[in-house]
Amino acid sequence: MERFSESKRKPLHEIFSTADPVFRSDSCPETLSLSEAVKTLSNTGTTKKVRRAPRRGAALATSIASFLGIVITTYLGLLAVTFFIGRVVPIDPVLAIVGDRAPAHVVARVREEMGFNLPYYQQFFLYVKGVLQGDFGTSVLTTNPVMTDIRRVFPATMELATVGTIIGAVFGIPLGVLAAVKRGSLVDQIVRVIGLVGYSVPIFWLGMLALLIFYARLGWTSGPGRIDITFEYTFTPITGFYVIDAILQRDWPALKDIVSHLILPSALLGYFSLAYISRMTRSFMLNELEQEYIIAARAKGISETRIIWGHALRNAAVPLVTVIALSYAGLLEGSVLTETIFSWPGLGLYITNSLQNADMNAVLGGTIVIGSVFIALNLVSDLLYRLLDPRTRAR
Structure with a gap:
């Protein structure tokens, strides 16, 4: 009871200043009215909300960037796997088109037209470009x-x-x-x-x-x-x-x-x-x-x-x-x-x-x-x- 009565007799600004530094009044160092204290509390809450907004925006931007990164990486992985399969299978796509009895110069010309004479990284670039454009080539079975x-x-x-x-x-x-x-x-x-x-x-x-x-x-x-x-x-x-x-x-x-x-x-x-x-x-x-x-x-x-x-x-x-x-x-x-x-x-x-x-x-x-x-x-x-x-x- 004595401690409570002593704290009760303290000035208002001393009570708030011991609780939190934000309640200190520079303009009135000795006294702080109740309305000013409430106003200070309100301003503090608003400041915290304003500070949270950029954090939420940054978190949203990070989440979107991570999402796009996952999509791009996964899809490129899919294209890389299919490209690798198309190059290692024991089936020559050129011979599948022109036939086994086609002359050598015809096979060479078709191979050049399809880009199979290029380095693998260039072939992969052309492959990705064609897939993104919806071009998977022509079916040999249905033409x-x-x-x-x-x-x-x-x-x-x-x-x-x-x-x-x-x-x-x-x-x-x-x-x-x-x-x-x-x-x-x-x-x-x-x-x-x-x-x-x-x-x-x-x-x-x-x-x-x-x-x-x-x-x-x-x-x-x-x-x-x-x-x-x-x-x-x-x-x-x-x-x-x-x-x-x-x-x-x-x-x-x-x-x-x-x-x-x-x-x-x-x-x-x-x-x-x-x-x-x-x-x-x-x-x-x-x-x-x-x-x-x-x-x-x-x-x-x-x-x-x-x-x-x-x-x-x-x-x-x-x-x-x-x-x-x-x-x-x-x-x-x-x-x-x-x-x-x-x-x-x-x-x-x-x-x-x-x-x-x-x-x-x-x-x-x-x-x-x-x-x-x-x-x-x-x-x-x-x-x-x-x-x-x-x-x-x-x-």
């Missing part, structure tokens, strides 16, 4: 520009991978949540076995088995291909995505046939996506269910359904965005065997046919497109992760 062929076949691959990812997410997330909630039970073991089969069984074996059962024996689905031959000359694609095109044209018989062809290969890809998504969902949910806020929610009497689906899954959804994006990218690059088995006219089948015919321009062009999409999806998922999780914005 069309490779980019024209890719524009024609890539929508089929995207449609297949999109439907497969939707199937995997719609069924994989609930299965993962159920396995986490019923941890150690029979349900958990069944879900884990489903995921294990999806990881371990070869996709070409499952594809042939699915064709044998659902097409040849049961007749529930259509066979290989994207559309029946009866609609091939009457159906006109608009966007390249046949499901959307059939809906836009209100061609319901064609839509039924397209879905009948699409369901089996997309379900096969969706099963592999389901295996990955369900496993990761289970892992994320187990981590969330052990957090303190879940215990507090249960102590407050909140229903278990709301805790699981409204709180735990909501927080687990942030990393799930990255998982689903990676699953989609994986289906895009891993659809080669599926498209080959089901004769699906997508980018995977295009690359396979080009590789069998030594068409390296088409092979490398398709590889670059798939790699570019993979890089873009990774970057978009990273941006979404930072946007949805405030804790990562300061990194």
